[in-house]
Amino acid sequence: MFKVVLTGYMGSGKSTIGALLAQQLGCALVELDFEIEAAAGISIPTLFAEKGELAFRKLEHHSFEQWMQSPDSFVMSTGGGTPCYYNHHEWLQREHVYSVYLKGSVATLAQRLQSQKAQRPLIQNLPEAELEEYIAKHLFDRNYYYLQSRFIVPIDGKTPEEIVMEIRQWLAQKGV
Numbered sequence: 001m002f003k004v005v006l007t008g009y010m011g012s013g014k015s016t017i018g019a020l021l022a023q024q025l026g027c028a029l030v031e032l033d034f035e036i037e038a039a040a041g042i043s044i045p046t047l048f049a050e051k052g053e054l055a056f057r058k059l060e061h062h063s064f065e066q067w068m069q070s071p072d073s074f075v076m077s078t079g080g081g082t083p084c085y086y087n088h089h090e091w092l093q094r095e096h097v098y099s100v101y102l103k104g105s106v107a108t109l110a111q112r113l114q115s116q117k118a119q120r121p122l123i124q125n126l127p128e129a130e131l132e133e134y135i136a137k138h139l140f141d142r143n144y145y146y147l148q149s150r151f152i153v154p155i156d157g158k159t160p161e162e163i164v165m166e167i168r169q170w171l172a173q174k175g176v
């Protein structure tokens with residue numbers, strides 16, 4: 001049994017890499033944001049707008065815990081905040097959990113997120129000029145949690161395929 005858990009800031013590529021990695025490993029993909037949307041019956045932006053971030057975090061907690069406690073093997077793409085709430089960071093180093101931090105620079109994340117703010121309620125109303133500064137501060141706070149992942153992959157300037165290959169090499173060393 002193995003649980004590969006991808007962590008990292010919004011825009012670091014968790015969803016993209018997760019899908020590719022699960023496909024290559026031939027295992028299930030858990031896209032935590034989809035799980036939350038399915039449980040809520042509404043999109044994440046609507047959930048934030050109508051019920052608030054706290055309601056989102058509760059659903060995220062429920063879904064994350066259910067999957068982590070299951071006997072299933074999978075690749076999980078978390079949301080950028082997932083390891084930073086409740087006791088979630090404690091899961092990152094448990095037995096059978098292969099946590100991977102997709103580590104991007106502020107510049108790379110800001111460049112990617114600029115055109116994708118609408119799907120991400122935490123940044124959707126930020127003026128363009130403030131995005132980079134917001135990410136820098138937020139990432140500083142969240143790094144404490146991301147860095148508890150067992151493997152760190154710098155992502156700047158790499159293709160998804162290159163990143164997936166690095167993760168697969170590390171997993172192979174661990175016998176996965």
Ligand SMILES: Nc1ncnc2c1ncn2[C@@H]1O[C@H](COP(=O)(O)OP(=O)(O)O)[C@@H](O)[C@H]1O
Pocket residue numbers: 008009010011012013014015016017077112155158159160163
């Ligand atoms: N290695 C990469 N190089 C260039 N663009 C990427 C890479 N990985 C992801 N992207 C793009 O960056 C954006 C954010 O990726 P996404 O997988 O949604 O990140 P996350 O789930 O971490 O928020 C998407 O437009 C995606 O196509």
Ligand SMILES: O=C(O)C1=C[C@@H](OP(=O)(O)O)[C@@H](O)[C@H](O)C1
Pocket residue numbers: 008009010011014015033044078079080081082119120121122
């Ligand atoms: O960083 C966060 O707190 C969030 C990240 C999002 O996922 P991505 O990291 O896939 O964008 C999504 O879970 C929600 O908008 C909150």
Ligand SMILES: [Mg+2]
Pocket residue numbers: 014015016033077078079
């Ligand atoms: Mg995602």
